[in-house]
Amino acid sequence: MGHLSSKRPWLIVGGGVHGSHLAIMLIAQGVAQASEITILDPRPHIMSKWQEMTNRVEMSHLRSPGAHHIAPDPQALSRKFRKSRNRHITKGLFALPNRRPSLMIFNSFCQSCIADYDLQMCHLQAKALRIRRQGNGFKVSYSGGGDGIWQKVILAIGSTDDTLNYPVWAKENIRKYGNLKHIFEPNVAIDWLSTPEHMLIVGGGISAAQLAVSRASKGFPTTMLKRGPLRIHQFDSSPCWMGSQCISKLQQLTPAQKRKVINEGRNSGSVPPGIAANLRRLDRNGNLKIVDSQVDSVDPGATSIEVKLESGDGLKVKSILLASGYSGIRPGGQLIDFLIQDEKLPISPCGYPILDQELQWCPGLFVTGGLAELEIGPLSRNILGARLAAKRILRKETNVVFP
Numbered sequence: 001m002g003h004l005s006s007k008r009p010w011l012i013v014g015g016g017v018h019g020s021h022l023a024i025m026l027i028a029q030g031v032a033q034a035s036e037i038t039i040l041d042p043r044p045h046i047m048s049k050w051q052e053m054t055n056r057v058e059m060s061h062l063r064s065p066g067a068h069h070i071a072p073d074p075q076a077l078s079r080k081f082r083k084s085r086n087r088h089i090t091k092g093l094f095a096l097p098n099r100r101p102s103l104m105i106f107n108s109f110c111q112s113c114i115a116d117y118d119l120q121m122c123h124l125q126a127k128a129l130r131i132r133r134q135g136n137g138f139k140v141s142y143s144g145g146g147d148g149i150w151q152k153v154i155l156a157i158g159s160t161d162d163t164l165n166y167p168v169w170a171k172e173n174i175r176k177y178g179n180l181k182h183i184f185e186p187n188v189a190i191d192w193l194s195t196p197e198h199m200l201i202v203g204g205g206i207s208a209a210q211l212a213v214s215r216a217s218k219g220f221p222t223t224m225l226k227r228g229p230l231r232i233h234q235f236d237s238s239p240c241w242m243g244s245q246c247i248s249k250l251q252q253l254t255p256a257q258k259r260k261v262i263n264e265g266r267n268s269g270s271v272p273p274g275i276a277a278n279l280r281r282l283d284r285n286g287n288l289k290i291v292d293s294q295v296d297s298v299d300p301g302a303t304s305i306e307v308k309l310e311s312g313d314g315l316k317v318k319s320i321l322l323a324s325g326y327s328g329i330r331p332g333g334q335l336i337d338f339l340i341q342d343e344k345l346p347i348s349p350c351g352y353p354i355l356d357q358e359l360q361w362c363p364g365l366f367v368t369g370g371l372a373e374l375e376i377g378p379l380s381r382n383i384l385g386a387r388l389a390a391k392r393i394l395r396k397e398t399n400v401v402f403p
């Protein structure tokens, strides 16, 4: 099977939030038409991974402000739902602080953008397996035995499954027990997450908290196990990274220094104050049990799992859900390993791409998301990271400096 790509000079690998925003910006800025862009993604629809993961944690509102979305104009989402500000907050379409959109209106807005820019017609449902330079472009082989040649490639693969973070005790047991899962691993059924039997949620960050709040509010027995006191921050990194101040400082550093600054700039495993208040309320009411300790060992019986904690206490639960996020290792697995090896691409001591300021790894090959972390900073994986990356990549393509 081959894919005729000569009329589609642009390939975006990954049709998530980043890939969609990049495609929309290429079209909106007149760099390419939808018919000239291919979005390669094995999932059934554009942005289906985002929808699946956010549904799993049952989040009601985004953590990020309403100006962070996939359309070119930051005000477009707010404008669509204008009317009275207060009425929308009362109705739950936006939440304070920062007028954060509900997941429902965010998704509905993104779907309308995907339709307006005809992104579904760009979608080629397959997984990129190997990328090699060929002439002035790149030959990309993908699942199902296909390949094609594109002049420009943007890697927008997000946080891939090979980088899920498993505590050591879980790594040893994850394949053995059907009732021990990571919340972001593939194929976790919503039914399994909403079992009315006792679930242990391991993690102290926003995903653990959102799911714990949701389950406990429904009266499902739930214990949340976290290593220590809640880390409370409105955003998952300092707001300084949203502007140019922190970024200009980052640009002065060596790759090794950048890694340190980025790790320190991230509020990993933190929860916003509103969710922390909900957790405490449910804990006080006895609907949710919150325990500060770590798992020492697990022992599955015929009907339940016995969990021994480092504190010496024990628990009997029906299932264990890990909400331990992603590790910091470079996303992309073999696809990126081969690319580095084949094209001799520069990487920093932490393994991440060394890019130019327009996020080009080598001529014609751009990256966004976690792979662009050393240029964009701690929020490169977030929605705002996509917007910042698009400005840089388009700067290269249009010679226009975007505000």
Ligand SMILES: Cc1cc2nc3c(=O)[nH]c(=O)nc-3n(C[C@H](O)[C@H](O)[C@H](O)COP(=O)(O)OP(=O)(O)OC[C@H]3O[C@@H](n4cnc5c(N)ncnc54)[C@H](O)[C@@H]3O)c2cc1C
Pocket (backbone or CB within 6 Å): 013, 014, 015, 016, 017, 018, 019, 040, 041, 042, 043, 047, 048, 049, 050, 053, 054, 057, 059, 061, 062, 063, 064, 068, 126, 127, 128, 129, 156, 157, 158, 159, 160, 207, 335, 369, 370, 381, 382, 383, 384
């Ligand atoms: C539950 C949850 C809530 C979040 N809430 C927020 C929030 O409120 N605000 C915020 O800013 N951020 C939030 N984030 C962070 C969020 O992940 C990002 O903002 C966004 O999803 C990142 O977009 P992405 O396109 O990089 O990754 P994804 O949305 O994960 O998309 C990556 C795509 O690449 C595809 N892909 C991967 N490998 C390949 C390959 N080899 N070939 C082809 N395709 C491939 C995948 O199938 C996937 O569709 C949240 C994350 C989660 C998990």
